[in-house]
Amino acid sequence: KEGLQVGQGLSASQIEALARSDHYHRCLNAAAHYLSYRPRSEFELRERLHQRGFDGNSVEAVLTRLKEQGLVDDMAFAQFWKDNRESFSPRSQWLTKLELRRKGVANNIIDQIADTIDDEDSAYRAALSKARSLPLSDHQSFRRRLGEYLKRRGFGYGVINHTVQRVWQKQGSR
Secondary structure, eight states: OOOOOTTOOOOHHHHHHHHHHHHHHHHHHHHHHHHTTSOOOHHHHHHHHHHTTOOHHHHHHHHHHHHHTTSOOHHHHHHHHHHHHHHHSOOOHHHHHHHHHHTTOOHHHHHHHHTTOOHHHHHHHHHHHHHTTSOSSOHHHHHHHHHHHHHHTTOOHHHHHHHHHHHHHHHHTO
């Protein structure tokens, strides 16, 4: 690939260029492997590559290439994260924002994504799935356990109160 032949003499600059190329390709392979599990934010990928010991120039070159190819896109990552959370483990708008901030997504992207989250709907979906595992014998116990569950999901008191009442009425009518 580099046009090398057995026994060929190399200058110091050629050796340096080959080493840089090798570092770049190793970094690219590590990034592709890390992205194979799930989409990542640019910040996550940069941190991971630095942790693996790759130099800044290789990391930036790889990130530039991956962005050009559309494999690293913070807007798409934030949308994926929100959709995944809504499907499998509904969280509040506030907690979703916090998670995305920890992933290194820019605030303007976080605000755009978080504006599409409906806390009432998310809390209701989360509460319905949790309520199936709670006994309906005692309203106070049901209210406390479901309320604590929703609080851990980042919902505020007003949303929790309304959601618990709604779910209690729905569960009682079964």
